Amino acid sequence: MKPSIVWFRDDLRVADNPALRAAVDDGAAVALYVLDEESQGIRAHGGASRWWLHHSLAALGEDLAALGIPLLLRRGDAASIVRKTTTSLGAGGLYWNRRYGAAERTVDAGIKAWAGEAGLHVASFQASLLHEPWEVTTKTGGQYKVFTPFWRTVSAQDFREPLAVPEEGHGFTGELPAYDELDSWGLLPGKPDWSGGLAEMWTPGAAAGHKRLADFVADGLSNYSEGRNRPDTDGSSCLSPYLRWGELSPFEVWHSLGSRRSESASIFASELGWREFCWHQYFHNPELATANLRPEFDRFPWAWPGGGTGDANNSNGKHPGHESAPEEFRAWQQGRTGFPMVDAGQRQLWHSGWMHNRVRMVAASFLVKNLGIHWQLGEQWFWDTLVDADPASNPANWQWVAGSGADASPFFRIFNPEAQRVKFDPQGKYIAHWIPEFGTPEYPEEIVDLKTTRAEALEAYKEMREVH
Ligand SMILES: Cc1cc2nc3c(=O)[nH]c(=O)nc-3n(C[C@H](O)[C@H](O)[C@H](O)COP(=O)(O)OP(=O)(O)OC[C@H]3O[C@@H](n4cnc5c(N)ncnc54)[C@H](O)[C@@H]3O)c2cc1C
Numbered sequence: 001m002k003p004s005i006v007w008f009r010d011d012l013r014v015a016d017n018p019a020l021r022a023a024v025d026d027g028a029a030v031a032l033y034v035l036d037e038e039s040q041g042i043r044a045h046g047g048a049s050r051w052w053l054h055h056s057l058a059a060l061g062e063d064l065a066a067l068g069i070p071l072l073l074r075r076g077d078a079a080s081i082v083r084k085t086t087t088s089l090g091a092g093g094l095y096w097n098r099r100y101g102a103a104e105r106t107v108d109a110g111i112k113a114w115a116g117e118a119g120l121h122v123a124s125f126q127a128s129l130l131h132e133p134w135e136v137t138t139k140t141g142g143q144y145k146v147f148t149p150f151w152r153t154v155s156a157q158d159f160r161e162p163l164a165v166p167e168e169g170h171g172f173t174g175e176l177p178a179y180d181e182l183d184s185w186g187l188l189p190g191k192p193d194w195s196g197g198l199a200e201m202w203t204p205g206a207a208a209g210h211k212r213l214a215d216f217v218a219d220g221l222s223n224y225s226e227g228r229n230r231p232d233t234d235g236s237s238c239l240s241p242y243l244r245w246g247e248l249s250p251f252e253v254w255h256s257l258g259s260r261r262s263e264s265a266s267i268f269a270s271e272l273g274w275r276e277f278c279w280h281q282y283f284h285n286p287e288l289a290t291a292n293l294r295p296e297f298d299r300f301p302w303a304w305p306g307g308g309t310g311d312a313n314n315s316n317g318k319h320p321g322h323e324s325a326p327e328e329f330r331a332w333q334q335g336r337t338g339f340p341m342v343d344a345g346q347r348q349l350w351h352s353g354w355m356h357n358r359v360r361m362v363a364a365s366f367l368v369k370n371l372g373i374h375w376q377l378g379e380q381w382f383w384d385t386l387v388d389a390d391p392a393s394n395p396a397n398w399q400w401v402a403g404s405g406a407d408a409s410p411f412f413r414i415f416n417p418e419a420q421r422v423k424f425d426p427q428g429k430y431i432a433h434w435i436p437e438f439g440t441p442e443y444p445e446e447i448v449d450l451k452t453t454r455a456e457a458l459e460a461y462k463e464m465r466e467v468h
Contacts, residue, residue: 001027001028002027002028002090002091002092002093003027003028003029003030003089003090003091003092003172003174004022004023004024004026004027004028004029004030004091004092004093004094004095004121005023005029005030005031005032005082005085005086005089005091005093005094005095006019006020006022006023006029006030006031006032006095006096007019007032007033007034007082007094007095007096008031008032008033008060008071008096009033009096009097009099009104009246010097010099010128010244010245010246011097011127011128011246011249012056012057012059012060012205012206012245012246012247013060013063013206013209013246013247013248013249014060014063014064014067014165014166014206015162015163015164015165015206015210015249015252016127016162016163016249016251016252017097017127017163017249018097018125018126018127018163019095019096019097019123019124019125019127020095020166021163021166022093022095022123022125023093023095024069024166024170026092026093026095026121027091027092027093027172028170028171028172028173028174029069029170029171029172030069030070030072030089030091030171030172030176031060031064031069031070031071031072032071032072032074032081032082032085033057033060033071033072033073033074034074034075034076034078034081034082035073035074035075035076035185036075036076036077036078036081036107037075038076038077039077039078039079039103039107040103040106041101041102041103041106042101042103042104042107043101043103043289043383043391045389046383046384046385046386046389047189047194047384047385048198048353048384048385048386048387048389049383049386049387049389050187050188051187051188051189051195051198051353051387052198052202052204052241052245052353052387053187053245054182054185054187054188055203055204055205056204056205056245056247057071057073057182058182058205059204059205059206059207059208059247060205060206061182063205063206063207064171066168067165067166067167067168067169067170067171068168068169068170068171068173069170069171069172070171070172070176072085072176072177072179073179073180073181073182073185074179074180075180075185078107078111079107079110079111079114082094082111083111083114084177085177086115086118086120087118088177089172089176089177091120092120092121093120093121093122093123094111094115094120094121094122095122095123095124095125096108096124096125097124097125097126097127097128097246098124098125098126098127098128098132099128100128100129100133100279100282100283100392101282101286101391102286103286108124112124127246127249127251128246128249128250129250129276129279130154130157130159130250130251130254130272130276131154131157131276131280133279133280133283133284134283136150136153136154136280143280143281143283143284144277144280145406145407146406146407147273147274147277147407150273150276150277150280151270151273151276151277154273154276155269155270155273159251159254159255160251161251161255162249162251162252162255194350197350197351197352197353198352198353198387200352201352201353201354202241202352202353202354202387204241204245204247204387205247206242206247206248208242208247209239209242209247209248210248210252212237212238212239212242213237213239213242213248213252213253213256214256216237216238216239217256217257220234220235220236220237221257221262221264221265221268222262222264223235223264224236224237224264224265224267224268225263225264225267228267228268228271228357229358229424230358230424230425231344231345231348231356231358231359231424231425231430232424232425232426232427232429232430236356236357237268238354239253240354240388240390240393241353241354241387241388243275243388244387244388244389244390244393250272250275250276253272254269254272257269274393275392275393277396277406277407278390278392278393278396278397279392279393281293281392281396281405281406282391282392282395282396288392288395288396288399289376289379289383289391289394289395290376292399292402292404292405293399293404293405293406293408294403294404294405294408296464296465297402297403297404297464299464300404300460300461300464301460301463301464302372302373302374303322303325303371303372303373304322304325304326304329304372304373304374305374305377306374322372325371325372325373328371328373328447328448329367329371329373329377331444331447332346332363332366332367332371332373332378333346333381334346334350335347335350335434335435336444336447337366337444337446337447337448338443338444338445338446338447339366339417339418339446339450340417340421340431340435340438340443341359341362341363341417341418341420341421341425341431342359342362342363342366342417343434343435343444344359344430344431344433344434344435345359345360345362345363345434346363347434347435348434349382349385349386350385351434353385353386353387353388354386354387354388355386356430358420358424359430360382360397361401361415362415362417362420363378364378364397364398364401364402365401365414365415366415366417368401368402369411369414369415369453369454369457370414370448370450370453370454370457371448371453372453372456372457372460375398375399375401375402375404376398378398379394379395379398382394382398403461411457411461412458412461414454414457414458416450417450418450
């Protein structure tokens with residue numbers, strides 16, 4: 001029997017994996033993962049993502065070994081590695097689950113064309129999203145730009161049941177081509193090793209993801225509509241990194257809700273919908289992380305960088321009166337702004353690679369609106385530090401907060417970090433946990449005045465709208 005290759009990407013799981021199922025049905029399966037930092041346009045992983053990826057690949061390797069399927073790890077340009085591996089194994093089939101970024105699709109299309117010409121059986125599958133972005137269109141055939149009608153259309157579909165884990169005994173047992181040792185990729189931090197807090201909070205891999213999902217459905221879901229807004233309780237699911245890396249599939253998460261249609265279950269399902277909506281936007285706007293979806297924001301007079309030009313890449317100048325913006329940006333990153341809701345969030349992020357959604361919104365609004373700093377700088381910081389850093393959800397949410405995105409929060413909606421703290425951390429537990437020195441002279445003073453910076457932000461917004 002000829003070997004068949006299943007090429008793993010953002011789907012690091014053996015359950016509900018249609019590409020793995022196809023490979024097992026077709027031949028003696030070999031799994032391949034390529035760390036591609038060379039193909040044009042592919043965004044390099046941030047530090048926290050690399051940590052997660054290392055552990056996730058280790059877990060995947062074990063899950064595959066239990067099925068008797070070897071996992072080959074290779075680093076380099078995906079197109080040439082997939083070709084070489086396929087050829088040297090004499091494989092008859094090549095299977096993968098689809099990706100939706102433009103650069104990734106270009107790579108995949110090239111390999112598909114080559115494999116077809118080479119006479120291989122090649123097929124790709126839907127596994128990472130509940131909808132295929134090109135299939136869900138408005139009545140006029142375009143992309144959805146507003147969430148509610150988008151989700152109404154998508155959620156009206158019947159989503160397939162998750163696929164079972166393949167049975168053992170379908171793995172390739174012949175000689176394998178050379179492959180890399182996971183440790184040789186250096187994905188884990190060296191000196192200093194900042195990953196202790198990540199390991200405290202997270203166990204990457206599908207088994208831990210399934211456990212967290214089961215625990216959440218049993219204990220957290222019924223109170224989700226209230227709990228999800230409270231950073232001081234464990235009210236949200238913490239499933240985001242498992243979904244990001246495909247250790248859990250959205251089909252598994254959707255069906256775990258069963259027939260529950262309580263208010264909490266519907267709200268939770270619609271959060272999965274926001275994930276879909278972010279990917280819908282990214283598919284239709286591949287430059288989501290670097291270009292405003294609303295072009296009028298190209299004129300926004302950012303304090304930094306851009307020197308008031310609206311351009312995130314222009315670091316020559318600062319808007320007059322904002323010379324301290326780079327220092328304020330560092331204070332924001334390090335959780336030293338003097339605003340405890342922002343600082344607690346940033347410290348939680350640095351420690352654990354994750355920040356509660358409510359606090360992400362507050363921290364992002366503070367950066368963009370009170371400090372006047374370009375949303376792309378915040379997006380890049382989150383990209384580097386989040387274990388769930390997602391090529392679609394991260395930029396889409398930053399643009400949502402900044403007001404430059406699809407169905408975005410209007411720019412003039414400026415979160416007051418103090419009011420948010422009183423409302424969503426009423427007993428101060430979240431703040432006390434992350435800022436032990438809060439309320440003592442050691443805690444930094446507020447770096448800006450909320451009232452003045454709010455007025456300046458609204459003025460800048462007015463300026464942007466007045467220029468034609
Ligand atoms: C500035 C900013 C940046 C963000 N960057 C990311 C990112 O890089 N990756 C990421 O997965 N989420 C991102 N989010 C969305 C959201 O904050 C996280 O998905 C959520 O906090 C994860 O926690 P949870 O799994 O407990 O969420 P839950 O509330 O339990 O939600 C369940 C799942 O729904 C999805 N989801 C929930 N809210 C959103 C949302 N607003 N947008 C997209 N998907 C959502 C996630 O997959 C999440 O795991 C960002 C939000 C903001 C405001």
